[in-house]
Amino acid sequence: STIVLLFEAPQDFTFNLTAGQKIRFGEPLGTM
């Protein structure tokens, strides 16, 4: 199963992620 998030955000939004990394519920996805 998969969750896809699609959202509008200011252009300075950046993800703090790397593809393939493990993540847990509650951990941040990105910053502005």
Added chain:
Amino acid sequence: LQARVRPLPLLIATGSGYLGYNQYERYKDRNLEKLGIEVPPRLANELQVNIYKTIPTRLLSRAWGRLNQVDLPVWLRKPIYSLYIWTFGVNMKEAAVEDLQHYKNLGEFFRRKLKPQARPVCGSHCVISPADGKILHFGRVKNCEVEQVKGVTYSLETFLGPYTWTESLDINRHEDDHNNFQNLLVTKKGNDLFHCVVYLAPGDYHCFHSPTDWRVSHRRHFPGSLMSVNPGIARWIKELFCHNERVVLSGEWRHGFFSLTAVGATNVGSIRIYFDKELRTNNPRYSKGSYNDFSYISNNNQEGVSLRKGEHLGEFNLG
């Protein structure tokens, strides 16, 4: 000419040949990657996708679900769940109930909850991960195309369906925006559209939570195939998430449009949204290729459903 055609050895020989060739291609790709050369994903052709789609994955998924609703005798629970834990690397230390005999069947075990303090919700960032899993891909949406993994895209419009939920969103738009689906979703000047895909492996906690503070105004349910969504298949089948059964929740957060989509898979075919008692997924009465809309806006409730960051939102179920 007089020799009899033996279908089984022929099938085994062609199957083994195909698998061998496939492994060889993968081996070549791995070697190229080791040398730092980027290898484009090998996509399934239309025939391969159609063959995959002919497998009755929905039927299999429902049968799997029924099987996992059968209560297990107490003496059998520990060995069965232990095998599952060992196979998929489940961490039972963080489960709200660690006693395996408490779970009547595998379906119930799959829906296990976590201890209250097992997942602290980040308070300083506005968007958090809604679930445990692996980040498949993330980034900006460009030219109405979203990437499911690097280099494999799908159409934003096919994924979300036609833009007809606008009555439920109080948004001002320009006439010229109506030519571009992506622009329709971006409500504020200077904003962009972003996406993030989280893959939940079989051993992961399978409930999901609200990723931010937002208001959900609309639900769109797409009955569809239930192909596997593991990263290997996501690299192989283009538009995989558009083929599969999914539930799109859309609404608004403080920066404009926000949506969360739960995509089903073969063994995890049904999706439950806690506040939506009407929703029925992986149900034979719905045919593939259609979609069903439901608005959470009513005369009594003009705002839709308000969710707080980290709040329980829904769960995936076996079958």
